[in-house]
Amino acid sequence: MAQPQLTANEAELELIKRVRGGERDAFYELVHPYERMIYATAISVLKNSADAEEVSQEAVLKAFVNLSTFRAESKFSTWLLQITYNEARMRLRKARPHLWESLDEQGQGEEGDVSPKDFADWRPIPSESLEQNETRQAVQKAIDALSPIYREVLILRDVQHLTIRETKTILGISEGSVKTRLHRARLLLRDLLAPGIDGFGIKGQSYRKVRPW
Amino acid sequence: MVSIIEMSCVEVWREISNYLDQELSPALRERMEAHFKICKHCSAVLDGTRNVVGLVGDGKLFQMPEGFNNRLYKKLQKLP
Numbered sequence: 001m002a003q004p005q006l007t008a009n010e011a012e013l014e015l016i017k018r019v020r021g022g023e024r025d026a027f028y029e030l031v032h033p034y035e036r037m038i039y040a041t042a043i044s045v046l047k048n049s050a051d052a053e054e055v056s057q058e059a060v061l062k063a064f065v066n067l068s069t070f071r072a073e074s075k076f077s078t079w080l081l082q083i084t085y086n087e088a089r090m091r092l093r094k095a096r097p098h099l100w101e102s103l104d105e106q107g108q109g110e111e112g113d114v115s116p117k118d119f120a121d122w123r124p125i126p127s128e129s130l131e132q133n134e135t136r137q138a139v140q141k142a143i144d145a146l147s148p149i150y151r152e153v154l155i156l157r158d159v160q161h162l163t164i165r166e167t168k169t170i171l172g173i174s175e176g177s178v179k180t181r182l183h184r185a186r187l188l189l190r191d192l193l194a195p196g197i198d199g200f201g202i203k204g205q206s207y208r209k210v211r212p213w
Numbered sequence: 214m215v216s217i218i219e220m221s222c223v224e225v226w227r228e229i230s231n232y233l234d235q236e237l238s239p240a241l242r243e244r245m246e247a248h249f250k251i252c253k254h255c256s257a258v259l260d261g262t263r264n265v266v267g268l269v270g271d272g273k274l275f276q277m278p279e280g281f282n283n284r285l286y287k288k289l290q291k292l293p
Contacts (some may be wrong), residue, residue, distance in 0.1 A: 028289055035282055040275040049278055056281075057288050064292065113227055119254045122261045125268050139268055158269045164234075183230035189269070190261045213264060 012076045019067055027064050034077050037160050041081050041170070044155035045088035047144055055091050059084035074169060081162075082170045085152075114187045118194035125213040135212065142192035150185035157182050220248050225255045229262050 018026035031038070038059060043052035063070075063083050070079050129135045143151055156167045157178070168178045196209040225248050231237050232245050249256050 024289065024292070028286055031285075032282070035285065036275070036277055039277045039281065043275055053278060053281060053284070057285055060285060061288060061292065064289065113223060115223070116226060116258045116261075118261070119257045120261075121257050122264045125264045131273065136273065139274060143269065143274075154269065155275070158266050159275055161270060179231060179236070183227075186230050186233075186262050186265060187226070187258075190258070190265045193265055193268070194261070 013072060016067065016070065016072075016076070019064075027067070030076070031060055031063065031080065034080055037077065037081060038084050040155055040160055041084045042088045044152045044159075045085065045092055045148065047151075051091065051095075052088070055088045056084065059087045062087065075166070078166050078169050081156075081166075085170050114184050116187055117191045120195050122195055123213045129212050132212075138211065139193065142189055145192060146185055146188055150181055150188060153178055153181040154185040154189065158186070218244060220244050222248075222252060222255055225249075225252070226258060229259055232259070233263060233266060 012030060015026045015030040019030065035056075038056045039052055042055040042059070043049065046052050046055060059080070063080050066083075070076065143154065146154065152171060153167060156162045156170060157164070162170070164175055164178050168175050171178070173181075193211070195211045195213050225245060228237060228241065228245060232242065235242075237245070249259060
């Protein structure tokens with residue numbers, strides 16, 4: 001069997017067969033495990049929870065209608081997320097055409113190095129800290145502050161743990177771009193979430209820790 | 214003794230993300246590790262980046278709004 005990681009798994013193919021045979025509930029069974037991924041992919045583009053939910057629903061309906069075009073050359077989840085991503089971009093294009101123009105130009109500016117600005121030591125971050133609203137909001141805010149091209153890659157790779165291959169298929173970009181954008185996203189986010197505020201230039205102030213790490 | 218060609222901080226930063234993803238050749242990895250041993254700044258960048266990746270990836274962010282599944286299910290039921 002060639003490249004088994006690329007083919008949809010057998011249980012999914014079985015479900016797809018049932019949907020094609022007219023069993024609609026089998027479709028819900030098919031997409032149910034990917035609901036959070038669909039939602040996170042939509043919100044990576046749209047930033048807004050209500051829009052992301054609407055686009056998620058539209059993407060799932062579209063996937064249902066177009067299921068006959070799924071060829072099992074990629075994973076079902078990749079195909080589904082690709083539809084979601086495209087729907088989300090289309091929504092953005094309709095809602096904010098000016099923003100879209102700048103999105104289209106985003107291929108630029110990927111050259112050159114990103115230099116970290118903060119060199120403070122981080123304490124390891126306990127996972128429980130995210131259960132605190134304040135921390136979660138800080139992380140969320142920092143992710144929202146990233147440019148779309150960085151946010152999208154970060155959410156697919158680091159939030160959803162998709163592979164480089166899946167990410168490049170969904171976003172329709174090269175493997176090199178996935179790596180470069182992810183690299184930039186991580187370094188930018190690290191600076192945004194630095195453990196403290198550097199009081200450089202302010203008289204009598206030194207580095208002050210403002211986060212729990 | 215294996216001699217390791219030293220890397221500059223800028224070169225190290227460029228590869229931090231690939232280092233975390235284990236996307237580097239063993240030789241480059243070894244050079245990075247040698248640099249981290251002697252450079253406090255780059256170690257801080259590495260630790261911070263690793264922390265950030267752990268923080269965003271632990272599954273607590275981007276939770277679906279309550280009732281998401283039900284609403285989706287209902288939409289599917291309504292299809293002609």
